[in-house]
Amino acid sequence: MNEKRIHFIGGGQMAEAIIRALITNNKVSTKELSVSEINEVRCQYIRETYGVKSQLETETGLSKADLIIVAIRPQDDLNSVGKLIRDFSISGAVIVSIVAGVTLQQLALAIGDQYPIVRVIPNTLTDTGKGYSGVSLNEHATKDQVHDFLTGFGKVFYLDETLIDVFTGFGVAGPNYVYYFIESLADAGVLAGLSRELAWEVALENVTGSVMMLRNSGRHPRQLLDINNSAGGVGIHALHELNQSDFAAGLQRSVLAAVKRTKELGEGV
Numbered sequence: 001m002n003e004k005r006i007h008f009i010g011g012g013q014m015a016e017a018i019i020r021a022l023i024t025n026n027k028v029s030t031k032e033l034s035v036s037e038i039n040e041v042r043c044q045y046i047r048e049t050y051g052v053k054s055q056l057e058t059e060t061g062l063s064k065a066d067l068i069i070v071a072i073r074p075q076d077d078l079n080s081v082g083k084l085i086r087d088f089s090i091s092g093a094v095i096v097s098i099v100a101g102v103t104l105q106q107l108a109l110a111i112g113d114q115y116p117i118v119r120v121i122p123n124t125l126t127d128t129g130k131g132y133s134g135v136s137l138n139e140h141a142t143k144d145q146v147h148d149f150l151t152g153f154g155k156v157f158y159l160d161e162t163l164i165d166v167f168t169g170f171g172v173a174g175p176n177y178v179y180y181f182i183e184s185l186a187d188a189g190v191l192a193g194l195s196r197e198l199a200w201e202v203a204l205e206n207v208t209g210s211v212m213m214l215r216n217s218g219r220h221p222r223q224l225l226d227i228n229n230s231a232g233g234v235g236i237h238a239l240h241e242l243n244q245s246d247f248a249a250g251l252q253r254s255v256l257a258a259v260k261r262t263k264e265l266g267e268g269v
């Protein structure tokens, strides 16, 4: 990534996950990063763990930053953060907000409508480089300004902001569905008589391998199911039972509930 000064306002869990991925992936050097954080214990932790400049005051970091990452919670004081950005940021600085539920319009109201502002719903698979973050830009921002940064902690989908809540409930919450599926599958193996260790290892390998089969073959899941399910055999009996459960509809309702909750939380901001 071209050398850029990146300043985080808020050094909590998500900021830390992003910083860790950026450093691990050699996207930035620690000297390009700084953090302002109102919690002294977190400040010290970020400094000692990552060697990143981290302090209580925000002004110094802002006055050098090309990218300003707003990583506070929705209930924190965004208006005060906006004022600090107006007072201390350099010309051309790009604002990236990861604050859940806060729209580009609300960000422009708090910070100023002349700024390039980018709203990001970060993925939580930052350590793997695999998850997709959802990203919307305001009219002053361009993908070039943030793409290198965003791909430092995963993959990126640029979306119309109207899709951000759907993306959050489906995509960013996505690992939760998969974790729960894997746990349930491993439990099924234990229920059937395998040791926990064996069931766990086989469940993980089957999920990894199945994703590779889908990706490598380019086939639809139904085509692979047809290959695996011989007449009157084991696979079709298992599917018959699953079809009588609420498996697909239950999963789909769960995603819709996550999207609905995302919208509710946004309305409460």
Ligand SMILES: NC(=O)c1ccc[n+]([C@@H]2O[C@H](COP(=O)([O-])OP(=O)(O)OC[C@H]3O[C@@H](n4cnc5c(N)ncnc54)[C@H](OP(=O)(O)O)[C@@H]3O)[C@@H](O)[C@H]2O)c1
Binding pocket: 009, 010, 011, 012, 013, 014, 015, 036, 037, 038, 039, 042, 071, 072, 073, 074, 076, 077, 080, 081, 098, 099, 100, 121, 122, 123, 124
């Ligand atoms: N964690 C996730 O998986 C995830 C995923 C997607 C999006 N997000 C979003 O990312 C944002 C951060 O989430 P998080 O999980 O990292 O929360 P967090 O761990 O609570 O981090 C927020 C940090 O910001 C500090 N802070 C609050 N106001 C500040 C200010 N004015 N200046 C400097 N520091 C300030 C807080 O300090 P105090 O605790 O002392 O108040 C806290 O340490 C949220 O908006 C969240 O919705 C999180």
